[in-house]
Amino acid sequence: MQVPGSFEYERATGVEDAIALLDRLGDEARLVAGGHSLLPMMKLRLANPEYLIDINDLEGELGYITTERSRLRIGAMTRHRRLLESDELAAAFPLFRDAEKVIADPVVRNRGTIGGSLCQADPAEDLTTVCSVLDATCVVRGPGGRREIPMSEFLVGPYETALAHNEMLIEIVIPVHGHSSSAYAKVERRTGDWAVTAAGAAVTVEGGEIARAAVGLTAVNPDPSGLSDVADYLTGRPPSEEAFAQAGRMAAQACEPVADARGTVDYKRHLASELTIRTLRTAVDRVLRSDVEHEPTGEEA
Template identity: 70%
Template sequence: MQVPGPFEYERATSVDEAIGLLERLGSEARLVAGGHSLLPMMKLRLANPEYLIDINPLHDELGHITVEPSGVRIGAMVRHRELLESAELAALWPIFRDAERVIADPVVRNRGTIGGSLCQADPAEDLSTVCEVLDATCVLRGPGGERTIGMSEFHLGPYETAAADDEILTEIRIPFRDHGSNAYAKVERRVGDWAIAAAGAAVWLDGPIIVEARIGLTAVNADRSGFGEVYEFLLGKPCTDEVALYAGDLASRHCEPVTDMRGTAEYKRHLAKELTRRALRTAAGRVH
């Protein structure tokens, strides 16, 4: 039986208290909300924190989905089930519902949070791609106050973020954009599994013509710096099946998937191409 190593437990009842505990306990402390990512890693001894700070009481403070004239603010403690069931998010950004429908199972969706997902920085995690496609901004709070950082800069690499040891992710902000929509497409071995590959896309149209686009790939070791080639290709074109397919081919060239028990690298690259096409076509269709 796999069990975590020994640790001490603290429970925070406010954001300020959580920050104070992080500051006092140092780099060996970890926050736990849903725990569905951290606890399995602790059981495998891939993570061995000396202290766990339970932030579930912070749901009252960080469990909001707030629509404002400039965009939407999503608290870091909003649970997957709440994202799935939010009619406001589904109307504004249907990509959230696309992704949440294929994230894990009801048990995980009832407990897991958007903040936990983003801070885990797992390369196969779906909401990171969703937030990147929507050009989201992360709000971090620490002893020195609050700072914001773009989603594309928040993740430094697998399981590594730009958050300092004494900072907590409090909110995700997504700006409003007119004449656009978005979509997410995923292939998994079985319902609730990690993605073999997945793709997110957002497009903005002037009539039938693409005036801006963003894409993201999940679980295929994508090089996001190469996606500019895809955006340049799409600009000024209608989102036909042929255009979307070629954009998918370009996107697949900027990823380096590895062969594992979920599939071969060649198969995953094929999925990256096809799922990018599907996401682009679905997003464009939703604009109208």
């Protein structure tokens, strides 16, 4: 029987109260909302916090999706189910809905939060790839005030973030670009499982060329500089199957998958290539379709 070690429980009444508790209780305190990642690790004694700070009462304060002129803001307590069902979010960044459809199951999606997913920093976590591809910024708050951390710097390593022990993630801010879209695709052994391999892509298409591109990979130890090379290769090129195929080949080399029960190294590299091609193709198609839908009619012109 898996039983976690003993711990003390606190329930935060607001953001400032949660920060004060983190500051007072020290390194051995952990925040918990959904708990679907932390609690299993505690049962296996892979995590042994002395204190759990329940932040479920903060959903009213930090559970939101807000679109502004040039950016979209998501509160850290926004549940997966809301991310999945938000038409506002899907219109701006369809890869969120792509990813949320294949994250775990309804039980997890009803309780888990975007903040919990990012702070867990699991290499196989889908939303870390989603937010990285979208060039998101993590807004955190602690006793010393507020600071902004680019997603590229927020994830320090497996299960490790740039958060200080007395800081908490407040919101995720994503820039909005015109003539842009995105996509996410995942291969899993069974519904709701961790990814064997997954890929995300975001593109901006202007004047018949890819003006901006970003590619991300999940669960295959991606190399950020290698993925940056993929984006550089695509930028300035017309979207084509030839360009997508080369991007896929580059993505396959920009990762170091580990052979395990989910597949061999070669199989995972193959998936990295194919899923990169698929997401780029889908993202570009979505841009072009959106542009056609928003073309002015003769009367409007």
